[in-house]
Amino acid sequence: MLAKQELLGQLTNAQNNYVLGLAAMSLFAEPSSLDHLHKSQASFGSYTVKFDQVGSLLSSEATRQDAMKEFLTMLLRALLKESFEIVRDYAEKSKQDGVFRSQSWYQFARMIRNCISHDFHFRFTPHDMKKLPITWNNRTIEAGLANQPLPIAFLGYGGTWELFQEMERFAVTLS
Template identity: 55%
Template structure:
């Protein structure tokens, strides 16, 4: 859970840095070396130097962060709960079904694809946000679940894992 949180915060910090002129200058001269590969960052500098391209790139980067923090932390809690015979406790959380449907949506290119099981549970709600059958086949609206909700749901995951799980 701590790694998922750190990765999200590091990504947010990187987003902040990506708008700084000194960072763009540094990126234009930097690269990553691994194995026999050398990946120059000048393409990143050029991409971020154009406002329209930067806005698109940063939105996609933040979307990746959202996917990582929710998907990874949900799976960690689910796997641990399964391994320690605490699945019933997890499934009894008021956010569980909402989080499960969001995790599935995020895993399917941010598009809702309800299974027959999901359809039988809908609507599901959490913190005033409701997922209904009308969203089937639709993209996830950021007004329903965006960066704020991702952080709040992760915080619920973390609190549950730290306090309720043995």
């Protein structure tokens, strides 16, 4: 079984990755980063990956918006999905899954996790439909969202961070 310190360490890693990604987004917004990207590369084993592809994506306003949206989507997915899975796994293995499922944010986080784990669309089971609407932190998941994409603005940077913090605060309370 995962030790409590490992659980908290994994949550810290997920948090750090999100913050690193936000920092990268900030750096990508700097004009000087484009020159650097056009000249840089990563080498590992027998492979070399040039970053000029990223520089080109960010050089055009049209492709920058899409690239940054997709990057933010990946960050959101990584932080929330990983954190939910880590905490759920620990709660189940430590026989605290009932406490986990009773959290005020649990159903909201579970439905967000399901949405971002698949195709970023809300897909509700009959069980989910019985739970709707679900509100957390002034955000409501309702039946009308069925088969609709999750807009980034629904959570944004702040909501993503706040939902992570809910999971992290809960993890600290687990034995």
